[in-house]
Amino acid sequence: MLTAQRDSLRLLRAILLASVILPAALFSYAAWLAYRSNEDSAERQIDKTRDIVTEHALKIFESVERSIAETAEIIRGMSDDQIRAEQSVLHDRLKRLSDGSEQIKSMWIFDKDGQALVNSILYPSPPGSFADRDYFKGPMEHDVGVFVGRTLQPRPPFGGAPFFSVSMRRPAPDGSFVGVINASVLPDYFEGFYAKVGRDSGSYAALVREDGAILARYPAIDSNDLTVKTDGLIGRAMTAGSVEGTVTVVSALDGIERRVAYRKLPKLPVYVYAGLETRAIRNMWLSQLGAYLLVGLPATAALIAIVVLALARTRRLYEEAGRRAVAEKALKQSQRLESLGRLTGGVAHDFNNLLMVVGGSVQKLRRRHTDLQDRRTFDMIDSAVAKGAGLTRQLLSFSRRHNVAAKLVDLGDAVSKFADVLRQSVRSDTTIVIEPPPEPVVVQIDPNEFEIALLNLALNARDAMPEGGRITVSIRTETLKNFGPRRLTGEYAILGFADTGVGIPMEIRDRIFEPFFTTKPVDRGTGLGLSQIYGFVQQSNGAITLESEIGRGTRFDLFFPRSTDVAVEEAEDADAMPALTGKHTLLLVEDHPDVAAVAADYAEQCGFTVVKAASAEIALDLLNRRKDIDMVFSDIVMPGMSGIELARLIRDHHPEMPVVLASGYSDRSASALAEGFTLLQKPYTLNTLRKALAQAIQTARSSAAE
Structure with missing residues (x-):
């Protein structure tokens, strides 16, 4: 029976596992194919964008170089003084050149000291040296051909948008340096073009100098520092001797990871970039996966639901039988523990009475015999009594x-x-x-x-x-x-x-x-x-x-x-126990004669005159007939009326009389404590009895004083 149940459940689990693994495997394979296809498509798109921005940059720089060459041809053979003399005419010529080109902001002619001889913005050209600008220092220090400067802010009194410069040396007939011809180019022109090309989400394009300084970038960066390096990409390309390639990098400017293709412009110290955010590439792939899931997930879910339902119904049938067996086992365990508890409670009272008799008898013998050997024997008996009491308490x-x-x-x-x-x-x-x-x-x-x-x-x-x-x-x-x-x-x-x-x-x-x-x-x-x-x-x-x-x-x-009250330190027994002064008569109610003998002996040692009663009924008769009884000490478990019932009657008719109850075990002991009666656990000693009786007397006196 159990083997057949296990086999059927195992078969259903195998079907359930197959209904999960097979669609998952097919989906994983389709996802891998989609990923490869998406990666190839992204690579082609990036390469295509790089080709477009490369072609655009070459045309722009070619146009700027023609404007510089035309300016150089205009002033060929003219000295600085002649240029100053023709400043008005040259200003108009330069202005027409810059106005005729959307990407050129202004045209400049500088002498060897960095003074502007002519510019296309202002006439006459205001005094001031531009020798500290990179577009002047670069061509002055080295004959590099076409020099491309960093992106700069205009210097007063000139205003307008930021620019980067394309400049060339003005050589003398002997080849010496006599000045610079410069064209200021607008990065906004490039960025506007990049925005048109990169309409897809996550598109990226940039124009960067060989040293990593950014000339133009899309998306634009919100930073005044336009010379930020670009993650060492240029350095990597130069180290490898590569003029073009594709890499995946995380931008230091915005922290975005991108797949980027780069290319160096021929004969120019400039790189162009084109790329896509890896997040955008991944999102395109995830969108494709979403379409797969939209089709395959409902069918797979339905199949799994059917198998799970069948498995659950089968398991419930088998588990019901298992639960019945477990319930039977738990019932037997519960009955065993309950039987143990009842056995413990039934034995505890008589067992504690026996321990009480043994312990009290030993104390009486100890007072009569002082021999060292006898004392050791008494100690052994006391130890056995204590262990027996502890065993009962644990049960x-x-x-x-x-x-x-x-x-x-x-x-x-x-x-x-x-x-x-x-x-x-x-x-x-x-x-x-x-x-x-x-x-x-x-x-x-x-x-x-x-x-x-x-x-x-x-x-x-x-x-x-x-x-x-x-x-x-x-x-x-x-x-x-x-x-x-x-x-x-x-x-x-x-x-x-x-x-x-x-x-x-x-x-x-x-x-x-x-x-x-x-x-x-x-x-x-x-x-x-x-x-x-x-x-x-x-x-x-x-x-x-x-x-x-x-x-x-x-x-x-x-x-x-946890309690919010404050713990109160209990005083030592000698301080906490009030003195028993004067003669007191104690009514001892105990049905076990041997226990009564021990309790009477203890009470007499405490200074009480003891009156014994073998039952609660006899105790009530004595209380009604005698007026010299000062307090009652009663066992709880007795034939007929219990000790707690006796205590309640005494409280109703003699509220001034203190009552102490004793118990080896009783399920009514908790009620005694809850009702405010002093409770003494058997087996008790002389000291514990003395303390309980003294406290009961003190409590009764305090109540009477109130």
């Missing part, structure tokens, strides 16, 4: 039937005070590091249960680090929202307990909080340590989480709701 903690005496506790302070005990519980080769919070972190927990939880964690960490290691205890706060299975929400304090031990295998992590589950040898652990921690945290309205890595260690995080 009750897991079943959540242990009464938690919650108090406001500063976590950082509590951990610091308990640090010495933790260090004594581990080996000397184990380091314990406490990381206290920067401010008080107050929670409402049972401090005794908290210390037991810390000790259990330390013992588990010790066993997980056979060769020593490090334990780190940290405290932090965090705001949670629907955290974990219990969906914790609000401000929480988090106590982290981490070790560097062997870690917890994944296959047993779901069981580590179960009672009696342990991986330790029979004589090394009971399996109740982590279950006690789990029950304690749950009863504190918190949660516990686990993180572990094999060979690296384990970390437990204990979550407690």
Whole structure:
């Protein structure tokens, strides 16, 4: 049956996988073909644009050179003085040349000192030296033929748009330098043409000098520095000895990546560029892919939906059977744990009574025998009683039937005070590091249960680090929202307990909080340590989480709701316990004769005159007949009327009389605490009884005074 289910599910998964992989493979192949086609188309478009801007630039420079050559022919054989004398005529000639060309802004003739002899803009030419301009210094220093200058701003009194210059030397008959003929060219003319050519999104074109200075660019740059280098592209081309090529570069001006084709103009120190943004190329490719998806995606989605629906329906049928099996298993587990809880609760009362009798009897024997050997025997019995009480408390903690005496506790302070005990519980080769919070972190927990939880964690960490290691205890706060299975929400304090031990295998992590589950040898652990921690945290309205890595260690995080109240330091027992002055008569209500004997002995040592009652009904009769009874000490679980019912009747008819209740275990103990009765857990000692009775008397006196 299971094999057939697995085979059918495996077949449906294979079909589902094929319905995803096959269309994806076809789409990937089509996308690759489209990408190659798109790249080739972009390359052709870029090359075509480069050819157009190259042809345009050659025609412009050829036209400018003709204008310069015509000017040189006009002034051939004329000296500077003759030119000045003919300035009016020459100004008109130059003006006609510049006006007849859209790309030429102005024409100039300079002498060897950089003084303007004639220009096409102003007549007469104003005085002033232009010897510092590159279009003058270049031809003066070297006979380079046609010199192309950088883009410049006009110098007052001249105005207008920026320009770059095309200039040539004026040689004397002997070849010496006598001046410069210059034509100022408008970059706007080139940029306007580039804008017409590059109408597609992401188009790019530029005219750049050999040294990288920009002469014209589209899209135009918003910068006053028109001599910015262009990503070292010119340098790369010159180093490689290349006059043309195609590269992909990121512009230093606008940070945009482009695919660019370049070419050097023949006999001129100028390069032309044409390109497209790689983003635009990619967008064209993505648009083509979108068309493919528009056609193929609905059909593929429909196919996948059909297969997924069939798989889901089949899986639901099989999972329903699986859920029934899991539910049966969970029910058995729940019944087992519930049975354990009931067994624990049923045994706890009688077991604690037995511990009470043993412990009280030992104390009586201890007072009578002072022999050292007897004292050691008594110590062993006391130790066994304490261990038995601890075992019972751990069982009750897991079943959540242990009464938690919650108090406001500063976590950082509590951990610091308990640090010495933790260090004594581990080996000397184990380091314990406490990381206290920067401010008080107050929670409402049972401090005794908290210390037991810390000790259990330390013992588990010790066993997980056979060769020593490090334990780190940290405290932090965090705001949670629907955290974990219990969906914790609000401000929480988090106590982290981490070790560097062997870690917890994944296959047993779901069981580590179960009672009696342990991986330790029979004589090394009971399996109740982590279950006690789990029950304690749950009863504190918190949660516990686990993180572990094999060979690296384990970390437990204990979550407690954070309180806004301030923790109050409790005074020492000697200071907190009021003195019992005068003679007091105590009505002891206990159905177990041996426990009654121990309790009576303790009460008499506290200075009370003890009157015994074996049931609540007898106690009520004594209270009605006797007027000398000062307080009542009663067990909760008794045949007939319970101790808590007796306490309620006393409160109604004798509100001035203090009542103390005792319990080894009762599911009504929580009600006793909620109603304000003093509750003493069995097995109790002489000191704990004295303290409980004294506090009950003090509380009754305070109420009477009010």
